[in-house]
Amino acid sequence: MKTDYQQILEELYHVIKVKPDAGQVAPYIPELAEIDPSKFGVHLAATSGEQSGIGDHREKFSIQSIGKVLSLTLAFQQRGEVLWDRVGVEPSGNPFNSLWQLEYEKGKPRNPLINSGAIVICDMLCTLYDDPLTELLAFVRKISGNEEISCNKQVAASEKKLGFRNAALINLMKSCHNIDNEIDEVMDLYYHMCSIEMSCEELANTFLLYANHGKLVTTGEPVITSSMAKRINAIMQTCGFYDEAGEYTFKVGLPGKSGIGGGIVAIHPGSYAVAVWSPRLNAKGNSVKGMQLLETLTSKTGLSIF
């Protein structure tokens, strides 16, 4: 029987929306701290072409760390397996901006979805391209099928001004010879990547690629190989939620990635990509209601990968 995603989303949305508010909006920069915490939306894009959504699912927000998956995909497409010489594929079990493990492991980040790993990926893109931000945005626009996708320059500038821990991470990696380009150039790209804005609808459609074995659903064009899509999904599953990756996997059972803008995107390989946005975060930096909604979605439909 065909699953009626619209009906399921509507039901879950209303149940989760009225749950007690827990967590707080990301306090790091004014642009994120001022977001209305009651925003809540969810959108599901199926490989069959079906689109379902409710709430603030068409409102743009800062995708933040969700962008790390997109920069990784471009670098992996361009560099292939040698990418893994400079960044690992192990869960860190630590917060996204943790420093101690990086020093202990001589400047090689555990995985590309924590800050240090995403910074190394940005360094690779700086080596590959004269104008890496333009290339990254062109890539994101292509896979999203949306020429309007862009960054928020004010968010990027604010983060750069206040990103003291990220500055520590890149300096540590530079001292370990794992950063080739100028620190300023790499951090500029990193913060612009984090400041990309998308709605749940745009995010779900962009991430449909990973549910469709690396091919665009709209044209069938392969962007990455199915083996690459499988690997990126595996990294999302094991590393996408930092030191909460185990708990997220236990509860939701789908590859996914969160961002401190309150967004989460999750993939059901072969079936759909779903994006949810609710700005209140738990102590690990993951959206409280986003996690609740996804947990209920996979429990209710029985559609998880496990």
Ligand code: GLN
């Ligand atoms: N821009 C944020 C940072 O660099 C991204 C963190 C996140 O979304 N988890 O810290």
